[in-house]
Amino acid sequence: MLYAAKRLFLGFILLSACITFVYRVPKSTDRVVRTIIRSGMNKNVPDYSKMRGSTTRTGSVWPKPQSMVSNSKMYVLSSSKFKFEYTLSSLRCDDVDETMKRYMKIIFGNTTREINKWSRNSALEILYIHLSYDCEDYPTIKSSERYVLSVQDTAMLIADTQWGVMRGLETFSQLVHINEDNEIAVNACAIEDFPRFQYRGLMLDTARHFIPTETILQTLEIMSYNKLNVLHWHITDHQSFPLEFKRFPEIARHGAFDNGKSVYREEDVKRIVEFARLRGIRVIPEIDLPGHASALAKSRPDLFLNCYSVTNGVRDDSKGTLDPLNPEVYTFIGALYSELKNLFPDEYIHIGGDEISHECWLTSSEFRKYMVKSRTTEKEIHRMFIEGILQKARKLNLKPIAWDDVFSHGYTETPATIEVWTVDHPEDKVGDLTDASVDVIVSYPWYLDNTLKRQWDIMYLAKPAEYVEQKNLHHVLGGESCMWTEHVEANNVITEIWPLASAAAERLWSSKKTTDLIDAETRLNNLHCVMKCRNVHITPILPGVCNIG
Template structure:
């Protein structure tokens, strides 16, 4: 206040304080900043929560105040606010490193302070399966790092309920058919073994799930059904990224099944698998979210089906004379496409071939010969060198330099089929534009991978990444639902989770909340510094934005400022 005015009351007027927490629920609010009463108006409790967050951000400590004076000052004025995008998320990875429930709760606190509203829980991956599923208990019993590094149904419910109390939805991801090496520890019958050029199984190496077995679909269906009972959110992420087809190509029984089904390419094989999985999600009355490879593979496998879906054909219907090849499981009405690739570093080498026939196996055999000779540490190092999300994928021969995530670029250069179109990636803005032009709704994460750390103020590149930077119509722009910052966990656990994530994720949060016209980096830096100091004052070890020092929740950069 000014002139000695004092705020005695903060009054909240909430029309519906028990609104259900669903996608696209309104989050708007208004604040009348005056004395002696600050008035907050909101249509529901979620807008009211955001208003209180804003009020706390506006309150500046009265560091030079005398006894009896207010401890904080707030400016006079009026605030009317609402988010630009309805989906503003943060992905956390509990497979590469187990994150205790307490760390997840602290993450939810920081998300609420930053007005993020979706926790994307990447539950399991190649490295571990930490979810203690009641339907398939052997997955965690054999696939978790440790019996204590698991999530029970009660743990998941506690995360769900605490998130809901903060206005945050929990979207779980069960990533298949790739990223499932941990499944093999408890259920080896569900994955395809990797074989060398003589047909011998390579010890310790497994491929994706086996799409030819009904047991695979029984298991996936049971897990999805169990998750749907634990988490009420309408969105279920089913993954579909980085499916390496080379172990599929090495398995004679799978190739025989493909021949019997009339499936000629691995893109069609992945499409057939995803068709079944997406049908399960629809049967649970949920909307599926898929990584962009699923869309890319379907587009490459059946352009006619993609066009038919965009034109309004019903999901699961035939689009090429009724053939299996023409089936397309994903559909704009029932599927959201998650764009994550930068579109750089996926170029083929000079003269490289890109055969999509599973019978073209010479390059696969050559690769397996190299892979069998290489040590596991060398394979993992090669996988890490490509920037792949698959930390445990079989190594890719370094015949073609790769500078950005593109785990299949080298494989394609050697002639192996790439199920998800990894060598045909577009820059992310073009990919996003193509997805929404085809009629699909989309989420964006490509410019917001927080685990790709770099020296300096890397938050600036997150803040300046404009989601709608492609040329499109108003209707197409409206299909971009928002996006997510991603903190993949290869090098992140509970010890450094918060310092790596915050306040960098808050830069993404502001980009997804604020108007596109708000782009000034200098003013954003001041807000981010102050936000970080508030986080530290609340007990969250957020990393510094730059040189300075937090005093009473405010950052100071020199002695004079501290004494002011």
């Protein structure tokens, strides 16, 4: 009785969701949309295989949808007849057209596979797509990614935005599989889905090793398969400054690897940003300042303090910290941000702000003289420095994000979003920040270069908002995996990121109650096979072979 009641309740939720979506579309909504409401289906949960080391013959979805019911009824697809098609009352846009073409390639590839003449299953020839609102120019933190997917005799995908269409088609593509009769098939199902968190990211460091543009594009493609929606691009650091600025060409010329040849030019950035946008992914740049800037000192030493070793008094430029007392520093940062805004359309910018060396400052005689004269401390100067950088961002209507060092050094009233990365009582830090009404991004559980925690199940069970009061949950924007590249380069970055980042992706998308490791292991192993089918090679989590037909 309890099981039957649960199935009935899930069915009611999905039916209500479909009605809600249809209610928002114009009164001229065509008959196909209404079919979802009128049609009934046997909402039996599929009997997914639990065999370790094997893959399911019916499709499974990663990350797990918020609500999904399905049954054993199967539909088969013909590569020559199946198509995506707008409903008559749907709005249309180029982004959705492009997404349809892309997923036709993902589902069928370059192969031709027809339905067997003796097939036992019904043919599915059209997945109708209904877009409720005009397409947005660029995804934002508030963009809807919600969708409803129904696969029955009439199949339908309904979404408010093109981003929801993208997420829904990714789900549909993962449900498609090769059945026992060697046909392209999909099981009957009804899904209502939306993300738990609006910010679901991957941070990629391209300063310690240069990551070519093509590899970044491949990373973005895999991000879309995992429904991640933010690439936090950590472009610069001590080791290199590979971004070319038109106003300051000398920076990359002297600061990039390979004598200034390993650089990202304007055309590279535009290509990356547009490729990401067409997959519903925002690109947020980070020029890490005022610390982590030794590569910048190679072209602009005038912006840095003269620091000295505390052991032998010899000049030490390795700390790479800008001079907080030099007005030209703030003018320079403002000019950098202005050019960044022209390259990156996102409303957010990551300013860095981590690991500023007070030790460097205190070895400077100029700095010590200023402290005595102004009767101030290095912490107060630190605060002044960060505020100056934040003002430059805000003046350009950019919303700054900073590493939690800013908060840790006593700057508790920051108008910036704080990324919590440090492992010293991070849950308390998230709680303190949200109590202070500060927006938070969580990354401390998902450092992909942490050899002690490089296990997918540990990352999967992380709790990004565990100690946040209910009234403050809206301040946890989401989280991201971080791929630092001290020991990673183009030839291994994909396998180092995936599938570990997939574990974080499900934690950030799916319900808080989605914690079944056995079910997750089966689906994550299946995702490995889905990726393999798409010619993407990620690290497997189990022994066995992929039954990809």
